[in-house]
Amino acid sequence: MFVPVVSENTNRSQRIVAQIRSLVAEGKLKPGDRLPPERELAQLMNVSRTSVREAIQILATMGMVTIKKGQGIFIAQNDVTSLMNTLGELLVVKKDEIKDLLEVRKVLETQAVSLAVERASDEELLTLREIVEDALARITTNEVDPAYAREHDARFHGAIFSFTRNHVLIAIVSSLYHVYDRMRSRTTTIPGRAIQSIKDHQRIMEAISRRDKDTAVQAMLEHIQSVERVL
Incomplete structure (x- = not known):
């Protein structure tokens, strides 16, 4: 589902955000779905864990993901x-x-x-x-x-x-x-x-x-x- 990020003229964290948004829009990621752990996501997308953390922070601010301590990161259920x-x-x-x-x-x-x-x-x-x-x-x-x-x-x-x-x-x-x-x-x-x-x-x-x-x-x-x- 997740593909390696190609940086080009956009920073990597923004590319990660765009990819996850697209997966949600396409219905491949649905409300309540759990994202892979940070390390695994970094490997899947061929980026650093720092870039993944920054992207998750952006997505959390946008209200698209929910971070549950000790459980993981989930696609938000928010109409x-x-x-x-x-x-x-x-x-x-x-x-x-x-x-x-x-x-x-x-x-x-x-x-x-x-x-x-x-x-x-x-x-x-x-x-x-x-x-x-x-x-x-x-x-x-x-x-x-x-x-x-x-x-x-x-x-x-x-x-x-x-x-x-x-x-x-x-x-x-x-x-x-x-x-x-x-x-x-x-x-x-x-x-x-x-x-x-x-x-x-x-x-x-x-x-x-x-x-x-x-x-x-x-x-x-x-x-x-x-x-x-x-x-």
Whole structure:
């Protein structure tokens, strides 16, 4: 069922996500089905376990899989998620609609960061810090690899949404996943933009870690406004 991943111009974790989504759409993977263990999946798809972990995190954020500790990873049984993902696949954002999309993103992301401050566990906050610190370590001179920046951005924002524990909110965001990904493809190639985003993420992460809701919300709002200015 699973086939080796060919990276080409897309990072491997995104390819894994796309393959699993396709298998679900084709009915080869059904709600409640258990995915192979991480090591086996990595072997089947000829990728690293790190790529598999990143893909599973993305899928969990999208609401497509459920991670059950000690049991494994399962295709989610969630009618809301299925509906929202279907709508997302049909959504085509025109150039003059980007402003509208960013307004929606402000509402969703500021609410998500507010909930994350309240609900994220200490362990999850450490994970968020690791995501940011890994990105900071990759900053060289004045640039960051666009492919890595795109992957980092998805992981950072995805982690925050997962901390909300709100499955409907996650489903709504997952329906916009591909639209957001196209926006990332544009912004991460703008000189200096990737570094600015990583620094914004650091500020957001620090505020969430302090459980400082007001500062975290303001930092997220300013981050999205900075994206708005370059689009």
